[in-house]
Amino acid sequence: MKTYGQFCSIARALDLLGERWTLLIVRELLCGSRRFGDLRRGIPRISRTMLSARLRELVDAGVVARDDGDEGPSYVLTRAGEELVGVVRELGTWGQRWLPRELPREELDVDALVWDMRRRVDAEALPSVPVLARLELTDTRGRAAVRYLLLRRSEVSLCSVNPGFPEELVVRAPLRTLTAWWRGDLSLADARSAGMVVQGRREWVRAFPKWFERYAFAAVTPAAEG
Known part of the structure; x- marks a missing residue:
């Protein structure tokens, strides 16, 4: 994982959350997805390898918990992950308000x-x-x-x-x-x-x-x- 090398909490948070796909994975977990396949359906352009890597980083950081149940692994946000709901909501609101509405x-x-x-x-x-x-x-x-x-x-x-x-x-x-x-x-x-x-x-x-x-x-x- 790349780092900005700063003590600032914003920079340190972006070291983890600023990686490509990471916040979209958090978004999917906030929306109720739990299984690997459901996460991919919500982010269809992410590769299996990249999704696995990003999930592993989030688990290692204590943002996501992995449960290896009888039906295969599932993922859920920890308390730290659930606190990102405001970040995701405000980011989505800003994008909807200020970015062009005509999609490429x-x-x-x-x-x-x-x-x-x-x-x-x-x-x-x-x-x-x-x-x-x-x-x-x-x-x-x-x-x-x-x-x-x-x-x-x-x-x-x-x-x-x-x-x-x-x-x-x-x-x-x-x-x-x-x-x-x-x-x-x-x-x-x-x-x-x-x-x-x-x-x-x-x-x-x-x-x-x-x-x-x-x-x-x-x-x-x-x-x-x-």
């Missing part, structure tokens, strides 16, 4: 988006019966990606193939449009005008946006509007 192409990621959608479902708002939502997203080059959200009050699952349920709800949108709606950059009406289409049972189409709590910083307005 390289920051549009299907898997990161749908994983965040999966963990932000309001289970109590779902219908009493399971609903399979098919998400068809096209990138800036016109290539389509399909993912499935199996929405149940007991559990929400994200799948790359249909798990065997009728496709009773279909969401079609450019990846940029769905991402912008999720982040709070577009209203639902504006997202629909930009190509987002939701098809299925009328009451479910109407209720679909209310099944999600949206992105954690969606309510933060840009600095120019605040």
